[in-house]
Amino acid sequence: EAQVTQNPRYLITVTGKKLTVTCSQNMNHEYMSWYRQDPGLGLRQIYYSMNVEATDKGDVPEGYKVSRKEKRNFPLILESPSPNQTSLYFCASRYTGDSTDTQYFGPGTRLTVL
């Protein structure tokens, strides 16, 4: 089954404690992306990756890091989380083909930073 998986689904942590949210896709997509969703703001792109070892900043990259060492995995790293990073996070991988373009989203990770 084609899917994007994220772990953990829920996480409560404290300010300053480094964490990683994993993301994996089994569709061999080149483009992957991380978003955060906050009430009233829609989704905002944090980082994206065009392929292995090719990452770039989205609209709100401050406080986040990513890596893309393998095509299937795109982890999101918060080196020193702060309460303003409490949010719902989505990973997505993108498929482009004849006359179509779409993103497949993971189930989301709800992060609370105390």
Next chain:
Amino acid sequence: AQKITQTQPGMFVQEKEAVTLDCTYDTSDPSYGLFWYKQPSSGEMIFLIYQGSYDQQNATEGRYSLNFQKARKSANLVISASQLGDSAMYFCAILHYNFNKFYFGSGTKLNVKP
């Protein structure tokens, strides 16, 4: 600068009627894609429809159609014959192909009344 505007925070529609969700966008990139996603209360993001900036015809996917008016920079979603299961948040998004960045609108919450 805001890239995507959804002016309807909430809407009601009677079951079996058609409904139009508004979306306007701002871009100087001649090459872009427009997307609509559905987010039910369970939280997952579901791709609905895609329109490329060079596509001459409006995109359709089952009961969903995208009313693309390029000169007005609008990409409204039309849902025909609304069903109770259509009650959800709906997000419009744009992908600037020259920059490979996605921008989402703040969403429209649709309620379908029986």
